[in-house]
Amino acid sequence: MSVSTFFCPSWVDVGAGVLNTLPDIVRPYGNKVFVVMDAFFANHPLKDRIIGLLEGFELEFYTRIQPNPRDNDIDDGALLCRDFGANSIVAIGGGSALDTAKAINIVATNGGGAWDYARRIGETPREITEPLLPLIAIPTTSGTGSEATRYSVITDHITHAKSTIKTDLNFPTRSLVDPDLTVSVPRKTTALTGIDAFAHCFESYIGTKANPFSEMFSLQGMKLFIESIERACEDGTDVEAREKMAMCSTLGGLSITHSATTLPHGIGQALSGVTDAPHGGSIAVCMPEVIRWTLPYGQKKFAEVACMFDPSLKSLPEEAQANALPDILDNLFTKIAGEKMTMRKYGMTEEKIPEVVHTAFYNYKGDLSRHPRVPTEEELTELIRKCL
Amino acid sequence: MSVSTFFCPSWVDVGAGVLNTLPDIVRPYGNKVFVVMDAFFANHPLKDRIIGLLEGFELEFYTRIQPNPRDNDIDDGALLCRDFGANSIVAIGGGSALDTAKAINIVATNGGGAWDYARRIGETPREITEPLLPLIAIPTTSGTGSEATRYSVITDHITHAKSTIKTDLNFPTRSLVDPDLTVSVPRKTTALTGIDAFAHCFESYIGTKANPFSEMFSLQGMKLFIESIERACEDGTDVEAREKMAMCSTLGGLSITHSATTLPHGIGQALSGVTDAPHGGSIAVCMPEVIRWTLPYGQKKFAEVACMFDPSLKSLPEEAQANALPDILDNLFTKIAGEKMTMRKYGMTEEKIPEVVHTAFYNYKGDLSRHPRVPTEEELTELIRKCL
Numbered sequence A, B: 001m002s003v004s005t006f007f008c009p010s011w012v013d014v015g016a017g018v019l020n021t022l023p024d025i026v027r028p029y030g031n032k033v034f035v036v037m038d039a040f041f042a043n044h045p046l047k048d049r050i051i052g053l054l055e056g057f058e059l060e061f062y063t064r065i066q067p068n069p070r071d072n073d074i075d076d077g078a079l080l081c082r083d084f085g086a087n088s089i090v091a092i093g094g095g096s097a098l099d100t101a102k103a104i105n106i107v108a109t110n111g112g113g114a115w116d117y118a119r120r121i122g123e124t125p126r127e128i129t130e131p132l133l134p135l136i137a138i139p140t141t142s143g144t145g146s147e148a149t150r151y152s153v154i155t156d157h158i159t160h161a162k163s164t165i166k167t168d169l170n171f172p173t174r175s176l177v178d179p180d181l182t183v184s185v186p187r188k189t190t191a192l193t194g195i196d197a198f199a200h201c202f203e204s205y206i207g208t209k210a211n212p213f214s215e216m217f218s219l220q221g222m223k224l225f226i227e228s229i230e231r232a233c234e235d236g237t238d239v240e241a242r243e244k245m246a247m248c249s250t251l252g253g254l255s256i257t258h259s260a261t262t263l264p265h266g267i268g269q270a271l272s273g274v275t276d277a278p279h280g281g282s283i284a285v286c287m288p289e290v291i292r293w294t295l296p297y298g299q300k301k302f303a304e305v306a307c308m309f310d311p312s313l314k315s316l317p318e319e320a321q322a323n324a325l326p327d328i329l330d331n332l333f334t335k336i337a338g339e340k341m342t343m344r345k346y347g348m349t350e351e352k353i354p355e356v357v358h359t360a361f362y363n364y365k366g367d368l369s370r371h372p373r374v375p376t377e378e379e380l381t382e383l384i385r386k387c388l
Helices: A018-029 A045-051 A069-084 A094-110 A187-206 A212-234 A239-259 A263-274 A279-284 A287-297 A299-309 A311-315 A318-337 A352-361 A363-369 A377-387 B018-029 B045-051 B071-086 B095-110 B187-206 B212-234 B237-260 B263-274 B278-284 B287-297 B299-309 B311-315 B320-338 B350-363 B365-369 B379-386
Strands: A002-014 A030-036 A058-062 A087-092 A134-138 A151-155 A163-164 A174-177 B004-014 B032-037 B058-062 B088-093 B136-138 B151-155 B162-166 B173-179
Touching: A002 A018, A002 A045, A002 A212, A002 A239, A002 A318, A002 B237, A018 A045, A018 A087, A018 A134, A018 A174, A030 A045, A030 A069, A030 A094, A030 B263, A045 A058, A045 A087, A058 A069, A069 A094, A069 A151, A087 A094, A094 A134, A094 A163, A094 A174, A094 B151, A094 B263, A163 B088, A174 A239, A187 A239, A187 A263, A187 A287, A187 A299, A187 A318, A212 A299, A212 B162, A212 B212, A239 B004, A239 B151, A263 A287, A263 A352, A263 A363, A263 A377, A279 A318, A287 A318, A287 A377, A299 A318, A311 A318, A318 B045, A352 A363, A352 A377, A377 B287, B004 B018, B004 B237, B018 B045, B018 B088, B018 B136, B018 B173, B032 B045, B032 B071, B032 B095, B045 B058, B045 B088, B045 B287, B071 B095, B095 B136, B095 B151, B095 B162, B173 B237, B187 B212, B187 B237, B187 B263, B187 B278, B187 B287, B187 B299, B187 B320, B212 B237, B212 B299, B212 B320, B263 B278, B263 B287, B263 B350, B263 B365, B263 B379, B278 B320, B287 B299, B287 B320, B287 B379, B299 B311, B299 B320, B311 B320, B350 B365, B350 B379
Parallel strands: A002 A174, A030 A058, A030 A087, A087 A134, A134 A174, B004 B173, B032 B058, B032 B088, B088 B136, B136 B173
Antiparallel strands: A002 B004, A151 A163, B151 B162
16 A cells, blocks of 8 residues: 655744744743753844843743754753743754754653653654643754654764654644844855755655655755755845745755655765764765766656756756766755865765764664665665765 | 745545555544545445444444535534544545534534634634544545645525635544545546646635745646546546546645635636536636636746646747646546536526626635736626626
């Protein structure tokens, strides 16, 4: 039985200025608002703006957020949230802030520690039995899509093992995706988070779990990426481009919610675990090569995406269209990031390949198995060598 | 502030055989299942199949459903549902069965009468304060899209006034869209319900409330309609075509959930109120003429849709592409229905035009106001005359 499922209960508002609706959204829940916010904003006008918007509410800020959210930071935040007696949680920042807030919500309401709820080989995640608090997600970058997913990625602070809490209760109650908040994001971050958003759409599209719902989100997200990423990188104040990228990011979240990421995320996340590669960069340095290796296994969809980037390809045979995609992406990623990204620049070496391969097979097997061409360990080793 | 909202909390499974998951879905809610089902199925194998699937559950069937659901049928059903002590409601049938069940759910849990909750000029609909029962929607035609909307259309049994209950609580908890259930739908019904599904996608696409979310649903829905409606009409057992139309119908629901219908539904529904025209037919007889009248106001989108139907148009100028759309639809509707549908065949006359115009302006003003060209009463009169 082949079933296509549509499900994302989050209410997502996308548009310049939607942040201003925040007080009306939290008011019905009660007076105490627990705000999870990137520490980066501690002395930033955005914090003052939130305080101004939520005047009259009792606020508690929590800012101990790391790029890979640690379970102990989450557990400490959860204690604080519970002691405070929060009526709602507002999460503001990049993917890490949103993922931290989602996990804090679970631990604050259901006890235990964040790691208990994560997926681990051979263990059943702890059950969530108590209702969560309403959570309002406000992304400040266009990339993660966490505002429309059931995931929070967390890392064990001792072993540095990475895992995911995956539950339908993790969908934010409301998401306010306000492109005005991304206007001050620097060019490089705009490029790398944008590549992540594109990757969510693209990988979900080519993956074996793709269905008519996910394909629809993927295609619309890729279309918006193509229309806007260069403009958003060249001129951060181009609000129209920022708005399209904000929408692209949300559509990326909807794409992975209805299908899932594939091999580029599998390699990229393993690479980020072994080196210091940023998430978007870790995907950019492997995606073109991954596509080359996958070409005959996904020709039709690669050809479609290539033609979206370059409509002049439409007169060529499908194979030629598909073959053009790796270079199209390679050139675009270099252009928007302002430099050629490589694994070596991120500290990757020949010697570290086995560790990346092992991590990919151990932690990101799902990404590998959903790819249209599933690699063996030997094939993955050779593929990563080509990316160096 | 321009906001694009994504929101549909229904969990929708589309696929041949998904009906078989029904017992697992209702079990957690409890043993008592209130089944709202078209009377048509009283001696139909589907009823036996439901009884078989829900063996061990306590069932109460309610089948007093009319094509335009009456408030008194709903109120009587609600009493029965409450007396029965239902734990969940299962709705099986066409749009009327689904809309009846949605309204029964509200009245059974919140008291009063169905009409109290409907939108009426000058009145505030009664507030829903008590939680509703879980509702599982199982459409047996591909048209209404009610499985993914917040609407139930109801009719006052005395005045025959028609109105809508519109609330976010009206989204089904789960929807099982099983194309196997549509295999026995006769050709004409397949065509007319299919036209309705297409109209949901198309009207939402051209309407002034369209946004990137609704457009995405609309485009995917229209693509599936184009790929499958002729096949589904020619050979009802073509399961692939039936599956595409089932998906098209759900996408139509998602389209109107995120945007809304426009002038063809405004005229069509008014026509159905004044004559006996079936819903899909009432739209088919006016849509081509409505498009002709609207051409310069929505040229770009009309051209896009025309090229989806006939890619050979792509070499022509946009105006020529758009101009081709009315005839494309007129010919297709005639072909799939097996006859040219006209307003006159449905009993419409010159003399009834004022009543249709009045009804459209009084009951379906929203459809009119969201259309890219908003008609005056004189213009609407002239337009309907052209459709005769």
